[in-house]
Amino acid sequence: MHNRTVEILVGAFMAAGLVAFFFLAMQVSNLSSSGNGDGYEVIARFDNIGSLKVRSPVTMAGVRIGRVSEIGFDRRTYEAVVTLRIESEYNVIPDDSFAKIFTAGLLGEQYIGLDPGGSDKFLQQGSEISLTQSALVLEEIIGQFLFSKAEEGDSFE
């Protein structure tokens, strides 16, 4: 085996390995859509965040504009404090926008949806979204449903 052939084959091997790695990085994973680092952070307080997680998407009209970057707990008000990192290109969101926690599909993951408000001031680094709606917890809804059914039953008698 000549030295040159060995070198060429080793070069081809390393190139193939690197191509495979880049394939995994670019094509298989979410590198192209992660977009972390830049952007600004706003916080929102919720009574109940359900199963919202760090890195859950933040959407507006169904388009992802950011991610949840941190979830904390306020020990005085017993509320969940969710920090949202919104990408810097979406910097004209009214500061009275409404943040709701939705579920994607029946059993899907939970995400935050923002409904735009009418204010002419915009959200900036560190501002707080005051209008929020908690996650729907299935057990609570079923409980309320049963409760109201039971009341209906009473009124018929």
Next chain:
Amino acid sequence: MLDSLARLGRVGIGVLERLGRGHLLLLAIFVGLPDLLPRLGLLLRQIYSVGVLSVLIISVSGLFVGMVLGLQGYYILSQFGAEQTLGVMVAASLVRELGPVVAALLFAGRAGSALTAEIGLMKATEQLSGLEMMAVDPVRRVLTPRFFAGFISMPLLAALFSALGVLGGYFVGGGLLGVDDGAFWAQMQAKIDLHEDVYNGVIKSFVFGLVCTWIALFQGYDCVPTSEGVSRATTRTVVHSSLAVLGLDFILTALMFGE
């Protein structure tokens, strides 16, 4: 009674001695790294025999493992009407676990055993002593290039395995079973995270490359210099490497993905 206790003690001391010799050898191999850098030709030749010659078995296995994952995954997922997440299933299991682990097992069988046999025979035919007579350190001249060749080759082979596996899963899922192309890739890209999944898989394959090559070299260097000794060392290489890979995989998975 005392005899059996003494036998147990002897076994324990033997194990500890082997472990100690193994770590000293690893240290000596790393100390030889500065001498290797000006002579990359040695490294290149070893990457050829350790890495390039393993490409065929790794690629074929990766492709078929991916195809089987595609078939089995489709069978289960279609019962829930979730066959569009086939891409996620195939890619996650390959990138996180099967890529590094199966590639390392194949690597231990294909390249590790060859390394042990080569070095064991060098020892049995007194080539290593010959090198020492010529004032050439056999660890630096023979072991260091082989070690780093394995350490470099293993992640590349694992990446090749995973990439071809994903393609294999795509051929079966998208081509044969009619899963929607766009959903296959889009779901995969949405759910597989570069840091969480891909980088952790690469870290795993570096660890496995280090461990497999180290075990192979140590077994060869430490073997009884007879034909029987070399054959036993080769067997031990494959067994120990496989067990080490599977055990370490559990520990690494618990560290990386456990919360």
